[in-house]
Amino acid sequence: MVSNTTEELRARYDYGRDNIVSPCAQQPISDTDKKRLSARKLTVKAGVGVRVCKIKAYRDDTLYDVIYIATQPCDDKENYLDEEYYAHARHKVETKIWTDNITNLQKLNALASYISTTTHYPGSGCTKKATNPTFWNAFSVDGIDLYYNMFRTMSTLNRIMDLQGGITTCVGVDIVQKAATDDLGLPYLYDSTTGTIADGEGVWLGIKSYSSNPSAAYHVSVIYKDANEKRSFVDAQGMITNTTCEEHECLDKVIRD
Structure with a gap:
């Protein structure tokens, strides 16, 4: 599930901009000073026993990055899951x-x-x-x-x-x-x-x-x-x-x- 969180980003950060702190694969380090002007929250719901999800980032059919995300250990109230x-x-x-x-x-x-x-x-x-x-x-x-x-x-x-x-x-x-x-x-x-x-x-x-x-x-x-x-x-x-x-x-x- 992809949620548009641009409004939240603009409310939390000065001028609605936040630094991009992690460069995508194959990008030069100098790109880390760029600003993001919009935000998306990605939620992955998987069955029990799923340990890691592989996420690929595409734009215009071009693969920009691949990351692995681990399951969240706690809920929003800091209670252990699973x-x-x-x-x-x-x-x-x-x-x-x-x-x-x-x-x-x-x-x-x-x-x-x-x-x-x-x-x-x-x-x-x-x-x-x-x-x-x-x-x-x-x-x-x-x-x-x-x-x-x-x-x-x-x-x-x-x-x-x-x-x-x-x-x-x-x-x-x-x-x-x-x-x-x-x-x-x-x-x-x-x-x-x-x-x-x-x-x-x-x-x-x-x-x-x-x-x-x-x-x-x-x-x-x-x-x-x-x-x-x-x-x-x-x-x-x-x-x-x-x-x-x-x-x-x-x-x-x-x-x-």
């Missing part, structure tokens, strides 16, 4: 790997193990085209690798992809925390305003020196505490390996049904 889809993806995995006779800690470790054996660590051999063409073909568009921003401030789609054999770092453990609080009903025990941890069973995120790897500047772990106040670290991240998807059989482990 929460229902995210819950569905978690429940699909949990149903396959959790049984009634295992403890909450065992459930969290089982989920962490699933993430660690199906996802790939960015920059390792198993994400490179020359090493692992199977993975590359699934996570690239037009020969461009989709190494999207994987961190917690981004869309829930990142975490959904982690449950489907995607790319993740230690931030994949966010899924474990979400499963603990939303699916097992465990409380989040850390109060950031007071710096205190509540009594009883529950979880919280430990970062940097409070994680399982205090020497790592940005490592993140889930800390689980049982009813007897015993603490355990739970970690999950992509595989760091130079083998193919066929060799480490990650595709066989991904739960799709």
